[in-house]
Amino acid sequence: MIRLTHVSQRYGAQVALDDVNFEVHAGDFCVVLGPSGAGKTSLLRLLTMETLPISGQVQVGSFISGRLGRRARAELRRTLGVVFEDFKLLEDRDLFENVALALRIHGVWDQATLESRVEEALTQVGLPGRARAFPRELSAGQKQRAGVARAIVNRPHLVLADEPTGNLDPAAGEEILDLLFAIHRAGTTILLATNNQDLAARLATRGARRVEIKDGALVEGGRA
Amino acid sequence: MNRLSYFLAEAWRGMWHHRSLTLTAIASVAGALLTIGVFLLFTANAQQALTSLGDRRELIVYLKDSAALEEVQALRARMEGLYGPATYVSKQEAWDEFARELGGDELLKAVGENPLPASIRLRLRPGYLHFAAMERIADSLAGEPVVEEVRFGGEWVRRLDRFTAGLTTINLAVALVVALGVLLVIANTIRLTVVARRDLLRILALVGAGPGFLRAPLVIEGVLVASLAALVALALLAGVWLGLDGRPFPLVYLPWRWAAVFVAAAAALGCAGSFLALVTVSRKH
Numbered sequence: 001m002i003r004l005t006h007v008s009q010r011y012g013a014q015v016a017l018d019d020v021n022f023e024v025h026a027g028d029f030c031v032v033l034g035p036s037g038a039g040k041t042s043l044l045r046l047l048t049m050e051t052l053p054i055s056g057q058v059q060v061g062s063f064i065s066g067r068l069g070r071r072a073r074a075e076l077r078r079t080l081g082v083v084f085e086d087f088k089l090l091e092d093r094d095l096f097e098n099v100a101l102a103l104r105i106h107g108v109w110d111q112a113t114l115e116s117r118v119e120e121a122l123t124q125v126g127l128p129g130r131a132r133a134f135p136r137e138l139s140a141g142q143k144q145r146a147g148v149a150r151a152i153v154n155r156p157h158l159v160l161a162d163e164p165t166g167n168l169d170p171a172a173g174e175e176i177l178d179l180l181f182a183i184h185r186a187g188t189t190i191l192l193a194t195n196n197q198d199l200a201a202r203l204a205t206r207g208a209r210r211v212e213i214k215d216g217a218l219v220e221g222g223r224a
Numbered sequence: 225m226n227r228l229s230y231f232l233a234e235a236w237r238g239m240w241h242h243r244s245l246t247l248t249a250i251a252s253v254a255g256a257l258l259t260i261g262v263f264l265l266f267t268a269n270a271q272q273a274l275t276s277l278g279d280r281r282e283l284i285v286y287l288k289d290s291a292a293l294e295e296v297q298a299l300r301a302r303m304e305g306l307y308g309p310a311t312y313v314s315k316q317e318a319w320d321e322f323a324r325e326l327g328g329d330e331l332l333k334a335v336g337e338n339p340l341p342a343s344i345r346l347r348l349r350p351g352y353l354h355f356a357a358m359e360r361i362a363d364s365l366a367g368e369p370v371v372e373e374v375r376f377g378g379e380w381v382r383r384l385d386r387f388t389a390g391l392t393t394i395n396l397a398v399a400l401v402v403a404l405g406v407l408l409v410i411a412n413t414i415r416l417t418v419v420a421r422r423d424l425l426r427i428l429a430l431v432g433a434g435p436g437f438l439r440a441p442l443v444i445e446g447v448l449v450a451s452l453a454a455l456v457a458l459a460l461l462a463g464v465w466l467g468l469d470g471r472p473f474p475l476v477y478l479p480w481r482w483a484a485v486f487v488a489a490a491a492a493l494g495c496a497g498s499f500l501a502l503v504t505v506s507r508k509h
Contacts, residue, residue, distance in 0.1 A: 048430060071434050078432030088427045092241070105433045109226055150431070 007056035016042035034213035081151030085163035096131035141172025234441035253453035291370035410497025450494025
């Protein structure tokens with residue numbers, strides 16, 4: 001599903017990733033733990049091919065870095081679901097428009113299909129009947145649920161979650177984790193990046209694979 | 225909602241969201257387009273005047289007194305087939321016309337015998353209403369056995385042609401300069417729009433929007449801004465026209481086809497300006 005081979009990434013003199021070899025298999029729930037600035041975001045940006053490695057190779061599904069043009073990178077992102085720490089919802093659009101956006105980008109234009117798929121995704125994340133609500137009307141936890149709905153509406157095989165509970169209170173954070181585990185149980189591979197050691201430990205106790213990232217290097221943390 | 229209506233709605237949403245920027249762009253582009261519009265209005269009226277003058281651009285083929293009527297009619301028919309309506313004017317008709325224009329019987333009596341030749345007056349089709357064609361036709365007809373002489377206002381026609389060509393050159397030069405200005409205004413507007421919407425564009429790119437999906441609303445926005453500006457310019461031009469009409473000459477407004485081409489050309493410039501702006505933007509995504 002994901003393979004990094006001798007990947008290095010650097011921003012000026014700062015080393016973000018140094019000769020990293022790393023694999024995530026289909027069906028994994030992988031937690032990447034590391035303090036701020038350790039390279040988690042760099043790793044996720046490599047996986048979405050927002051940036052390309054200065055050396056080595058990143059493979060996500062059938063997409064391989066180094067040979068990807070803009071269109072192919074966009075195509076790769078359409079095969080992924082991405083959940084962001086700050087939700088990245090469009091504040092001037094209701095939840096229907098926010099979630100339908102991912103479908104439209106995927107080429108779904110039929111209104112009936114859009115409505116049924118959006119409602120299905122919102123129901124899956126516990127927001128049934130809230131399609132016409134605007135982000136400003138929602139709590140942080142609900143916003144993140146909407147973000148998850150947008151990530152899964154295209155039924156991706158892989159979901160990348162960048163600090164998905166970072167902006168949430170513990171209870172809302174726990175709900176989001178439950179949601180991600182439910183999505184994982186349905187067959188989706190999950191890679192979650194966090195700097196929260198407690199959270200990583202709790203996820204490991206629930207069967208997640210833990211990998212630590214420190215000073216640009218990845219260290220396998222084992223399964224609980 | 226299909227793809228096109230979605231992109232249109234997105235473009236409109238963007239324009240509304242940044243309405244002060246949009247209005248500034250429309251006003252700037254409309255001002256620039258109005259300059260072209262004024263020149264076009266002048267050209268339309270000059271052409272109108274030239275067309276009525278052009279009706280008088282005729283060739284007169286004077287015939288030999290010895291020419292047989294059959295030969296003359298054959299030549300007239302041939303001229304009509306090749307160049308345009310040809311009217312035979314007999315010696316008597318020429319004399320009557322001369323007498324009518326002169327008015328005084330005394331002088332006519334003094335002249336005595338009718339000295340005027342018969343002629344064929346040729347009103348050329350529009351395609352021949354320029355100096356080079358008229359000169360060629362005159363040379364060709366002068367070689368006919370029954371023809372004594374061919375006359376047309378050579379120098380006058382040449383001046384008219386020069387004036388028309390000069391007008392066209394000025395129009396093209398003004399249009400080129402203004403088009404460049406419009407292109408830059410649109411490109412900068414779209415650049416500012418992109419900067420203002422960089423968060424939205426980043427989210428779209430992260431969710432998997434390809435270059436086409438990112439660019440389409442912005443290109444449509446450029447087209448809409450330029451088209452609206454063209455309509456505003458046409459409205460302002462109508463004001464100019466109404467203000468000048470009949471003072472002292474009656475004026476015509478732009479023919480509707482010109483107006484349609486004007487709007488279409490502005491839309492094309494809007495499209496080109498957007499692409500110009502997006503060349504740099506798309507690289508960032």
